[in-house]
Amino acid sequence: MAAKKLSETFSKTLIEEVGRWGCMKQTGVSLRYMMEFGSKPTDKNLLISAQFLHKELPIRIARRAIELETLPYGLSEKPAVLKVRDWYLDSFRDLRSFPDIRSTSDERDFTQMIKAIKVRHNNVVPMMALGLQQLKKEMDPKIVYEDLDEIHQFLDRFYMSRIGIRMLIGQHVELHNPNPPPHCIGYIDTKMSPVQVARNASEHARCVCLREYGSAPDFNIYGDPSFTFPYVPSHLHLMVFELVKNSLRAVEERYMDSDKVAPPIRIIVADGLEDVTIKVSDEGGGIPRSGLPKIFTYLYSTARNPLDENTDLAADMGTMAGYGYGLPISRLYARYFGGDLQIISMEGYGTDAYLHLSRLGDSQEPLP
Known part of the structure; x- marks a missing residue:
């Protein structure tokens, strides 16, 4: 299917409006603000929150839509990227055509709409990965990936913005949950145990390793399980899962044909005054120094590429290995x-x- 040009799919007025909104200033919020504001999800507060999102989301979405149009190396023309651009424009149009929010019933309708927007954007990451694959196939293999700096910077901004948009929508939608889990304000757990979340994420990563290799190294967690602080458990789970999965893979591959017992991964949780730090240590052979700059780029992965096998994108986002996305994201x-x-x-x-x-x-x- 040939992707349609912008002017064929979307009206001129909509495109002009995107340009106008994309120039407006974004408003950032802090974890503390989300927590204090969400601790009393009264109708009045939900109304204020919806009115804020009604104005804020179109600004953030318009900025990304504009950037998707102007990517270097012809990336904007790749079918997968055009698809993502269309999702952003559809969402912008939905938000802008929604009337001002004045009553609780307006707010409920608005919440249903942004919930649908969040679902529409579920597969943005694999779809963008596919766009990059489409680009890589045509590129001169001699191009050094670090030279594609512009694309990396764009993707950092793009994904950072996506995290923010999903956090704001998810937080608002979750405040409607009539039976929130104890200590939870929307997505934020005010008494999150980093040791517990790290343990769950590590178990999850070990299952993936077992599935892929038939065996998996052990892991040990050090830290006080009763220590808690306010954070978003799903974010922490995703990060620890990624780090532990990489470590398990490295150790598993290093010791696969050895008669030595694979050494366990060590996960240490430390609580300082400013930071909670989680260290994941492995004896998987390390990364050569020349390879270190590449690990945070989006065009580099040591694992086989899952997109080459024409797999169904949505079917298994669980493996994640191979997109080369885990660490930068x-x-x-x-x-x-x-x-x-x-x-x-x-x-x-x-x-x-x-x-x-x-x-x-x-x-x-951090607003890109």
């Missing part, structure tokens, strides 16, 4: 609430990943 999740992710490697021995999570909850969303 995990780092964005960490940075979204003021944290960071660092990887330090000893070639010939193993790798240490340091995941820093800000305890303060005051940092504003």
Whole structure:
């Protein structure tokens, strides 16, 4: 199917409106603000929240739609990228055609609509990955991927913005949950145990490793399970899952044909005054220093590429290996609430990943 040009699918007025909204200033919110605001999900507060989103979401979505139109190396013309662009424009149109929110019933209708927008964008990451594959197939293999800096910077901005949009929508929708889990305000668990979340994520990663290799190294977690702080458990799960999965894979592949017992992965959770830090250490042989700059790029992966096998994109996002996306996207999740992710490697021995999570909850969303 040939993707249609912008002007064939969308009206001129809509495109002009996207241009106008894309120039408006975005408004960031902090974890603390989301927590304080959401702790009393009264009709009045939900109304204020919906009115904020009604104005904020079109600005964020318009900015991304504009960028999707102007990507270098012909990436904007790739069918998968055009599809993503159309999702963004459809969502912009839905938001802009929704009338002002004045009553509780308006707010309920609006909540249903943004819920549908979130679902529409579920497969943006694999779809963009597919667009990059389509680009890579045509590119001169001699091009150094670090030279595609513009694309990396775009993807960092694009995915960071996506994390923010999904967090804002998800948070608002979740505040409607009549039976929220204990201590939870929307997506935020005010008493999250990082040790517990790390344990669940590590078990999950170990299952994936067992499925792929038939065996998996053990892992040990060190830290106080009763220590809690406010954070978004689903974000932490995703990051720890990714780090532990990479470590398990490295150790498994290094010890596969050896008669030695594979050494366990060590996961250490430390609570400082400013940061909670989670360190994931493995003895999987490490990464050569020349390879380290590549691990946070979107065009690099050591695993076989799942998109080459014409698999159904949505069917198995569980493996995630092969998109080359796990680390750069995990780092964005960490940075979204003021944290960071660092990887330090000893070639010939193993790798240490340091995941820093800000305890303060005051940092504003980084708005690309």
